[in-house]
Amino acid sequence: MSQFQYACGECGFRTPWSTESQGAEWQEAHYAQRHPGIPPGGMVRTRDRGRSGSGGGGGCVGLVAALFVLLLVASTCRSTARSAPAQAPVAISWEVLR
Numbered sequence: 126m127s128q129f130q131y132a133c134g135e136c137g138f139r140t141p142w143s144t145e146s147q148g149a150e151w152q153e154a155h156y157a158q159r160h161p162g163i164p165p166g167g168m169v170r171t172r173d174r175g176r177s178g179s180g181g182g183g184g185c186v187g188l189v190a191a192l193f194v195l196l197l198v199a200s201t202c203r204s205t206a207r208s209a210p211a212q213a214p215v216a217i218s219w220e221v222l223r
């Protein structure tokens with residue numbers, strides 16, 4: 126869920142974080158009140174609601190990466206241990222055709 130903040134292009138006014146339609150409404154009302162005759166302009170910012178701090182996110186990614194490497198190593202050891210006896214009985218003989 127994203128939130129929108131509109132900033133006036135004529136002065137330092139900014140709307141509170143809200144929905145896109147609500148922000149545009151406030152922006153238009155501000156221009157009608159403070160800058161009559163000027164078409165609404167300025168800038169709009171967006172942010173995602175519910176996003177945690179970047180520090181915690183980075184630590185989580187590092188933990189997941191470490192777990193992934195551990196799983197990778199474990200599966201590699203297991204697959205070599207399993208496949209080795211299975212491959213051993215298979216005898217491959219080459220016949221030379223003349």
Ligand SMILES: [Zn+2]
Pocket residue numbers: 133134135136137138155159160
């Ligand atoms: Zn303004």
